[in-house]
Amino acid sequence: MSLRSIMYVTLAAFLVAASFVVARPAVSAAAAVRVMPLGDSITAGPGCWRAKLWHRLQTSGYTNIDFVGGVSDGGGCNPGYAYDFDHEGHGGFSATGIADNNQLPPWLAAARPDVVLMHLGTNDMWGGYIPTATKLAAFTKLVGQMRAQNPAVRIVVAQIIPMSASACATCPADVVALNAAIPGWAAGLTTAQSPIVVADLWTGFDAATDTGDGVHPNDAGFQKMADRWFPAVTQVLSGVTPSPSGSRSASPSPSRSVSPSASASASRSPSTSPSRSPSTSPSRSPSTSPSGSPSAGGAKCVAEYKLVSQWSGAFQGEVTVRNASAAASSAWTATLTFSGGQQVSQAWNATVTQTGAVATARNAAYNGALPAGGSTSFGFIASWTTTNPAPAVTCAFA
Incomplete structure (x- = not known):
């Protein structure tokens, strides 16, 4: 066989193989x-x-x-x-x-x-x-x-x-x-x-x-x-079979936005277990609309209040503090203004003091620094009497 014939045969074989590869169906990645x-x-x-x-x-x-x-x-x-x-x-x-x-x-x-x-x-x-x-x-x-x-x-x-x-x-x-x-x-x-x-x-x-x-x-x-x-x-x-409907996110970051209950610091629980049998079911949505305040350097602090649970004479509340600016912050202060005579008796993830109707919360040592878009939360137990309206909440960065 001549050299030219050998080249033609080789080229034909290559084209057949290439056609076979192209014709194969794509194999989808395994579900995560x-x-x-x-x-x-x-x-x-x-x-x-x-x-x-x-x-x-x-x-x-x-x-x-x-x-x-x-x-x-x-x-x-x-x-x-x-x-x-x-x-x-x-x-x-x-x-x-x-x-x-x-x-x-x-x-x-x-x-x-x-x-x-x-x-x-x-x-x-x-x-x-x-x-x-x-x-x-x-x-x-x-x-x-x-x-x-x-x-x-x-x-x-x-x-x-x-x-x-x-x-x-x-x-x-x-x-x-x-x-x-x-x-x-x-x-x-x-x-x-x-x-x-x-x-x-x-x-x-x-x-x-x-x-x-x-x-x-x-x-x-x-x-x-x-x-x-x-x-x-x-x-x-080892050996787990993913559910057919399971699919992995496109990146490690979640596709959903940060939940209001997301926290960048731990949330200590009260000395009772209010989420076990509260007289009203825990609230899954904020009781007040978020409020934002401009702070030093143009940073915007957004605070959001949530009633976690309520029982006879007391309730558990949570405040999420979020950095809604493009710059990191180093410290924050949140202010809660109550209108129903509520009194804070215990708090975690923040130092809370109260004078009259106004409670002031300052970050703990471990959750003051918030990156751009970052958030943290603190919780508290407070008393109530006849009514328990949601407090007005604001925050600011130092």
Whole structure:
């Protein structure tokens, strides 16, 4: 065969192969595994264990995951790397309250998780009046609701981080009792289709050094939480089949806007558990419209009030402070003007003083600096008598 013939044969073979490659159907990327972090303020604000866990999963090869939930922290953790902002953490909420008020099903319907990471129970400890069996019954109801939404959901339940006696005298022992009961409870409820894995977040965590207030983690505490979550999460990720409707966000940043309840700092719970059985259901929308105030350097501070729950003679409120400018801020002050004689008795994530009808809240040491677009929140307990109108709220940057 001549050289020219060989060249023609080779070229023809190449064209046939190329035609075959072009004609092959495109293979779509596998659906992302939808992971929902579920919890209270330890998950919500700032909840930076989520950022640290996301980063470790990504750098360890678990890249096809999507954190989901109806709340976004807006990047408030600011760890220096990208992470997925979405979660289902709600400051001040208890496991018994979420179960009693059937708050989980709509969250599940919106998020459609394949995996749920649950750190709940801290807000059930305050006051020491909820028995361990009642807390576990709430856990059982929540698991049933998860499985009703997705029969193959995989659940990672945390043995929760400790609480210090300085924050709550009865809480340390109650946390130990709950954590001791969780493995047996999980073993009795796990199934092959929907396994429950226990993540031990209690061991090695020091409430004195790993939190800022005896309850909410500092950066070292969040790192310990992420390290403890990691092996349990990777265990359930192995072999999990994403739900057909699941699809990953285009980028680590969420497509939804920052929820008013998103927080860039932790939200300490009151000495009672108002979200368990309030006389009115917790409000999911702000009770007043946001108000903005120009501050030094042209920065705009926006404050938004939300009634979390209300019961006889008292209520729990929350204020979100947001930096609505293009420049970072270093400190903030919020002012609440009450019109119904309300008196603030307890607050967390801010130092609150009250003179007459006006309560002034100043940031804590850890949540004063807000990046552009960033937010944080503080909560409080106050008394009320015959009426409880929403306060007028403003804020300003130093």
